[in-house]
Amino acid sequence: MKYTEDAKKIISLVGGEENINTLIHCMTRLRFTLKDEAKADTAAIEKLDITIKVMKAQGQYQIVIGNRVSDVYDIIINELPNLAESKETPPEPSEEPKPKGFAQHFRHGYDEFIGVLTASMMPIIGVLAGSGITKGILAGLVSAHVLSDKSGIFLLINTMADTIFYFLPVILGFTAAKKLGSDPIAIAVIGAFLIHPNIIGIAQAKTQEIGLFGDYAVKIMNYSGSVFPIIVAAWLGKYLEKYIKKIIPEMIQGIFAPIIEIIILSFILLLAVAPVITVLSKGLADGISILLSFNGIIGGAIYGAFYPILVVFGLHWPLIPIVINDLAVNGQSVICALTSITAVGIAGSVLAVAIKTKKKKLEALGYSAGVSAFCGIAEPSLYGILLKYKKVFYMTMIGNALGGAVAGGMHLVIYGFTGSLIGFPSFINPKAGIDSNFTAYIVSHLVAFIAAFVLTYLFGFNDKMVPSDKEA
Template sequence: MAAKLVQTTVTAPVAGELLPLSAIHDPVFSKGLMGKGFGIEPSDGKIVAPVSGEITMIATTKHAIGLKTINGMEVLLHLGIDTVELGGKPYQILVKMGTKVTAGQELAIMDLAGIKKAGKPVTVMTVITNSAANNYQLFLNELDQLVEAGDSVAMVTGEGADAMPAKPATKVGKGKYDQLAHDIIENVGGPENVNSLIHCITRLRFYLKDESVANTAVISDLDGVIDVTKGSGQYQVVIGPAVNDVYDAVIGQLGPQFSDDAATKKAVAETSAAANKPHYGFWGTIQHGFSGIIGVMTASMIPVIGILAGSGILKGILAALTGFKVLSATSGTYMVLNAIGDATFYFLPVILGFTAAKKLGSDPIVLAIVGGVLIYPQIIGAAGKAATAQIAFFGIPTHLVSYSASVFPIIVAAWLGAYVEKFLKKVVPLYLRSVFIPILEALILSVIVLVGVGPVITMISKGLADGIVSIYNFSPALSGFVIGGLYQTMVIFGLHWGLIPIVINDIATNGHSYLNAILSITMVAQGGAVLAVFLKSKDKKLKEISLAAAVSAFCGVTEPALYGVNLKYKRVFVWASIGSAFGGLITGLLRVNNYALSGSLIGFPAFITPGVGIGSNFYGYLISHYGTLLISTVLVFLFGFSDKMLAKNKAKAKTDQLESVTE
């Protein structure tokens, strides 16, 4: 396929208020899963073509229209949210499949009153569905303004194509899904292996004569198939929003005798109802909520995992150079290199504010500003001194903490941001929004974190720290087991800060810290876990991330391992924590001591006893740390990871996102 640079103007398909996709209350669109684009809150129901091209898709329920431009850009118009169940009644389609249209030509009419009466949002989404494949960049006009149908609202640049990609050798039919339907039928064993076929809101559900005949691996890899599952006596091929069209194409090739309209209608009704109500149970709801939090954290961290890993390695090298007196911590060279290695961590709340907001539908710039507030020098400085950490905000007692390198507080702010922005848009007049909504949102979210989230985290972390110290005084071995198993979980939620002052105080007053020796092995355990993933996985991208994350963890920075791999595949983190617990037990039993604010494998000089040199404490360090490395790596390699989890994780994420919005 010959690539070339293209530039296309996209016009408004309907009159109304122009919105970013992040403001759409539908995760499939707001999270960019369908591609780049924009939304419009319509003021009338006349829908026109946003670009010139050919009509390539009209949904059977009339809620979606697909177009393709002459240079290969694929555009989807999605008319309303969750309107599939309305059966096409609110829509009048004025074009047919294959119709050539020009920008501004009328395509459909929406009955806005009818859709609103049914309790459904009427927002119209315009999405470039092949934006990722062709590196399209979308430049949108000023947001939150009123536009007319046919007004120019965006410019798209990227790679186009002079011709369609080559089709598979066995070319079947002219319809968009004919080839996919043929390949699915062929790999379930052909028509002779099919008893009947129905579908629900996202899946083709085959009743096969012999499921063992089906080539599941081939079907799973087909372009257009998300996953294959089995259950209720059915062989289920997960398609997603296009399931109606794929079903029609499959039945068109199998023959109407294989369909069961009554069973299909029942399956659609059941899955629609299930997708629109909570169905997890008490503990299931808690588990689902926790998974959601972890999912947001990992997704928000993914864009910065590479720079975090590199920064961690640089910080480790600097620690080694200063530990061996090769480089002075007061030199200009150290100052510059340390700033480069430390900047990503110091400004992490700003970076995560931006990335988390994009995932959760908040304003990325506002959340980056909120992150900046959390690490504002005066606030960081005040939080570091007992005399100034306790302040009053309009009479409300507030305890300041350092949010540098923190993750959880800014994620909370990003989650709340979507709701705060929605509320403000209801109360702030349209002509004042561009000025007042951003600063009011930043004010509200900053106060919530500083006055609400921060003190709660401080209270919980202090309680945990006091409890851990009590356990250590009772039994160093038991303390090592508990801290080793829980510390990295505390890091995730920002609850570890209560332990850091204890470590600093121990080293400052006693010259050593048993506690820091235990914290050190938790870094090694996370590094060992991600090293096991590197050794076991055959996925090139995952191996690359895993190796860098492992080296970073061995240099004392676990964020790339935690958020890039271990939490993403939760079983890896669980087994890493188990290995860490046993490593902590060994550290406590040997009473390994730490003589500097350093740790992990790169921090070995901190375990050499001053005035004594290499002796029993250093040997204890070697046993505990490399023992932890071995335990964690072996546990994860044997029980914690396989490449099946990689495919399953991708498929589950896509399926959950699709089914959560009922198409």
């Protein structure tokens, strides 16, 4: 309850309840959709002690708070209970002018795409992270001969941790449909169809195809853990449902509309969308992996240096479904392993600032942001410190480049979704236990942390520096 006054100020400064369409939150941000963003006092919001940064992206007014976001969110919902009832409801169409020209159309389309990915993925990120850590801990216990991989307890817990990946099309179908405004249950059923034992059985057979009409047959793939096909289904469902409701009498819509939607979309996915998207997403992930394998040192250095910039501009979101698909299909990911290094490098930089500064507020922010980065959440560090002190950002890029180069040279991979310090079990090989990959994890992450910390402490920061948001 100590954030009650801050929550009330935020409500007032965004224009009051009457100016708020919806409110959701992710791990670090309050994400408002406002009726009129001009009514929000951004400068005053950024001056609040609890606020790190205000961002405007994907049609949302985003207030970056950090670890305390869920507490502030709960208080706002308690103050404005009507938001709780509509927090997952898509906002009403805005009256803003339609985009003109290719550049504006592309930016608008990209913002919409990222908005769907964000809203679809965010509710399951915590479960994905916990599942990856759990599998890593199990692998470590087996490697240490504390637990047998043939035991019942191992089988049960390992199955629990695998469940989120296996049933991903079902869960994502539900969350994506909620975001897009299509029928969540119908889209979830379509996701379940994609991973039905009959479909999986065909995908695992020698022919991997099923006959439809005469000699015409369609190739069936294993869609367990797939991401993009079901999101496309949720998008198509939004338009298909409107058409179906126009041609079916209202009194029987509740019975026939969902099953017609399920049949039509299932065939569309099976025949056209799912095979193409699955091949493309797997090809992109394989392409990045091949590039890193071709010259892992250079590739790792480039990725490590520039990934924080992708986060700042919201360009990192398209990588997340690829990582999840890579983990589900191949059981490991190079991209996620390199991303883990960047979080540790960022932690090194902000902790160096916290130790060196004499400013109490900046010191507190540095320590809390550092802890968040060790947990894999870098946004408080990025928006609270790195973007305000450019030299700190540059030192972080150098530290991450060195760590990424080491990781690329040692062929580091990750076996779970969570990295950084808290996700160390995700680097334990599920089959071989603690091996050279875990050594690569320790060395690469230490290099990134130490380099970023030392460079920032010696060259990147001092209290005489003026933060960018205070520059004239």
